[in-house]
Amino acid sequence: DEVLVEVKNLKKYFRVGKNAILKAVDDLNLYIRKGETLGMVGESGCGKTTAGRTILGIYSPTDGEVLFEGKNVHKLSGREKKEYTKEAQIIFQDPYASLNPRMTVGDIIAEGIDIHGIYTGKERLERVYELLRMVGLNKEHANRFPHEFSGGQRQRIGIARALAVEPKFIVCDEPISALDVSIQAQIVNMLIKFQRELGLTYLFIAHDLAMVKHISDRVAVMYLGVNVELAESFELYKNPLHPYTQALLSAIPIPDPEVEKKRQRIMLEGEVPSPINPPVGCRFKARCKHAKPICGELNPQLKEVSPGHYVACHLY
Ligand code: SF4
Secondary structure: OOEEEEEEEEEEEEEEOOOEEEEEEEEEEEEEEOOOEEEEEOOOOOOHHHHHHHHOOOOOOOEEEEEEOOEEHHHOOHHHHHHHHHHEEEEOOOOOOOOOOOOOHHHHHOHHHHHOOOOOHHHHHHHHHHHHHHOOOOHHHHHOOHHHOOHHHHHHHHHHHHHOOOOOEEEEEOOOOOOOHHHHHHHHHHHHHHHHHHOOEEEEEEOOHHHHOOOOOEEEEEEOOEEEEEEEHHHHHHOOOOHHHHHHHHOOOOOOHHHHHHOOOOOOOOOOOOOOOOOOOOOOHHHOOOOOHHHHOOOOOOEEEEOOEEEOOOOO
């Protein structure tokens, strides 16, 4: 399958204070195939949002590269860069904070259309109406303001804005985390529908595995700036290998009470260590029940243990 996005040895560090360096993303390697959804999961501070923004070119990397259709997105010429800001869009977690409260919904949706000069006048308005219809709103909504809408409706506006410029790739940065559970499935189903109809490719970021389950073709699990496991969704949920993934999965309730009763919860103890001084060796070792002496010395590298299933852990 054709690869759309390729991330190679990506590092993004931030300087904090005088001497400290926050290693938000530390040597990330992955690829996203055209038309698929790669789920990216981890607790806050694991680097997933920073990774998404660096892939979009919003941040420049400390090291490593991001290729989009084979081209390094951080080394594009002015014209190519503008094209990339059209082809690669973002949907934010908090649709309220990301929508300008003083702009009408129509103008918000048309922002990209205006920046890239795609349509003007009547065509522009028709396109806004079409986008509103696509996300289940209607043309009367174009003249209203974001505060007049519910959280779920605001996320639909965020989706319409991202779709307006006909992107190829969308980073969905926790698009359902702030929504009621009843609304989450609607938004996920809408994203799946647009993916099929429009041939979109998604990087879908979330903080737990339950949220990415129905939309992801493959899932990457992040811990403290590194990718600890990556596999096809089906494989990852059935056969999680990394102790961290196993703990995350055991926290998802199973609807069948019989199965739920027999199941063992793996409680994660302790806090996520600070990415400012990440521990030597495996970053998960302080919370891992299987830690061995080597885990404190050597940083486990991501290894392919069965076709397409990668894990970074000394147990394998
Ligand atoms: Fe646990 Fe060691 Fe594997 Fe890290 S490398 S997850 S500490 S067993």
